Amino acid sequence: MKMKSENIIFDTVAIVGIGLIGSSIARGIQKNKIARNVFGYAKTASTRAKARELGYMDKIFDTLVETVNDADLIILCAPVGSNAEIMRNIQGHLKKGTIITDVGSVKKAVIDQIDKYLPDGVSFIPGHPIAGTEFSGPESGFAELFYKKCCLLTPYTDTDKVHLDKVVFFWEELGMFVDVMSPEMHDLVLATISHLPHLVAFNLVDTASKLENKKDYEVTKYAAGGFLDYTRVASSDPIMWRDVFLNNKDAVIEILDSFIDGLADLKDSIKMENGNKLESLFTETRNKRNKILDSIKKLDSE
Ligand code: NAP
Helix, strand or coil, X not given: CCCCCCXXXXXXXXXXXXXXXXXXXXXXXXXXXXXXEEEEECCCXXXXXXXXXXXXXXXXXCCHHXXXXXXXXXXXXXXXXXXXXXXXXHHHHCCCCCEEEECCCCCHHHHHHHHCCCCCCCEEECEEEECCCXXXXXXXXXXXXXXXXXXXXXXXXXXXXXXXXXXXXXXXXXXCEEEECCHHHHHHHHHHHHHHHHHHHHHHHHHHHHHHHHHCCCCHHHCCHHHHHHCXXXXXXXXXXXXXXXXXXXXXXXXXXXXXXXXXXXXXXHHCCCHHHHHHHHHHHHHHHHHHHHHHHHHHHC
């Protein structure tokens, strides 16, 4: 199936978890020809059958061990709460020199789960491609998902420079900008820009539907435009997000406390009819958001 290419970074890549992210990586590898073989595994037979039917991997195995035992790079793409179980099952079956990376939306807890099962001669370089949609499953992936987005790597120990460079190069070949930061910083940044917005969206949908039931308001009938745009991410996979919140508890609670304080201030301003305060906050936040948009547009045009 594969042609030889100068872009090949790894001989065999094994992807554990072939939903939105895992299947997008597989498609990106095939499209950019950056590995000779791409193997995959999912927990259920039905997902494995679906992925075989879609046909973007060289082989989907029925067991984890067969999937990973000849891999040069293993990418863990299952929900973050599954990593310990996966590592326990594969730790005795990895060849020396294998690199493991992951895509989990939290980093400190994932490192704790994986590091204790790491055999000698195998490196773990934690990663998080900041790219996604609200869809899940192998049919929702696409090769361009990562294009012009940022991937954060959070090496936490004396990481082999050659291995780190290979993982950086891998994500760059999928179209990403790569930054390196500490796991702690990653978890705080992501709690702010991703985890809190998801929590608010889940809560907003819940608030609207409870109100609808209680007061017989026809909320959902009129929930077009803004409400749907704003709550898009509330359609995301519940298991993935359960695991994110349980595994980034401290950072999410820290950010949530400050968000709740901000909401309480807004509530007071509305109660006190303090229009000046509301207007000046909204002006400030509009300007800040416009600046963020400008910097993203600049990146897109580079
Ligand atoms: P997804 O579409 O729901 O896919 C999850 C995959 O993991 C499925 O193939 C599932 O198989 C498999 N899986 C579940 N438990 C497993 C286990 N114990 N062993 C092996 N495979 C298992 O999820 P996703 O959106 O791709 O998210 C996967 C990871 O990417 C998560 O860690 C998430 O934090 C991270 N991430 C997600 C996004 C996003 O926007 N979605 C963005 C960046 C990073 P079955 O279908 O057979 O259960």
